[in-house]
Amino acid sequence: MTTVLIVDDQPLQRFGFRMLLDSNPDTSVVGEAGHGAEAVRQAAELRPDVVLMDIRMPGMDGIEATRRIIAAGSRSRVLVLTTFDLDEYAYGALRAGASGFLLKDAQPEELLAGIRAVAAGDAVVAPALTRRLLDTFIERGVTTTAEPDLRLAALTEREREVLQAVARGLTNGEIAELLVLSESTIKTHVSRVLAKIGARDRVHAVIIAYEAGLARPEPGQ
Structure with a gap:
């Protein structure tokens, strides 16, 4: 069972992710956060396997939250969700320590596979995207x-x-x-x-x- 913390400032977006993850027998949502500071606090308290991290949020954004979660030595791995495949914010999150990123319009099976991969220690960035990120x-x-x-x-x-x-x-x-x-x-x-x-x-x-x-x-x- 992979435990997940959902971080997104949109309640409907969090609800959709929770519905998907709770309907999957291999994942369990242990918490939700609407901004980066709350994400950092909950990651420390709940120690989820994966933090599903939005980037653009009011207050502390997903990049800074990712940086703080990783810097704290958390066992949690961060999977970033973004609306653009080369969004500069997503790039910044990778440098901050995220284990990869997916688009918000990814298919449900892609999201689930990404969460499983990140939890197993793999990076979720397709080779073609890796090349573009390096550019x-x-x-x-x-x-x-x-x-x-x-x-x-x-x-x-x-x-x-x-x-x-x-x-x-x-x-x-x-x-x-x-x-x-x-x-x-x-x-x-x-x-x-x-x-x-x-x-x-x-x-x-x-x-x-x-x-x-x-x-x-x-x-x-």
Whole structure:
């Protein structure tokens, strides 16, 4: 059973999400919040597996709420819901520590699958969207350091190759084909990479790779 905290400033939106999640045998809504400050408080008290986070709310928005929930060392993982697939606010939430984002008009099965994935420790961003997010990341002029990044020091050469492929937005299957390895081997490598560089999930690993200068935008992107 995956426990969920719903955060949205629209009561009807929260009601719809609750109806969907309560009708699903694998999810349980443990609380609702109408703004970011309440979300932070309830996340600390209720310790849900997943926080379903709206971005645009009065007072404390979803980005700041996400940042505070993650900074507090919460076991909860944040899944952002947004109305635009490249909404700058959603991008900011990913940098604040969210494990991914979905569109508010996603199909019910997509939302449920996203919640399950986030609860299991995966990142919910499609590879194509990952590439577009990285375009935005570079366009914003995020500087990389010329100094060796200590987060990457423990990686083997193969693990660096895997991280570079992840940073390109490739799936495990695509990486396996690229490196001529089994998909299960790639999954193992990805897990080790995340552990070694201290990444929360795949999205966080991609950001680290770009910040460290290990990855660069490909020509034509």
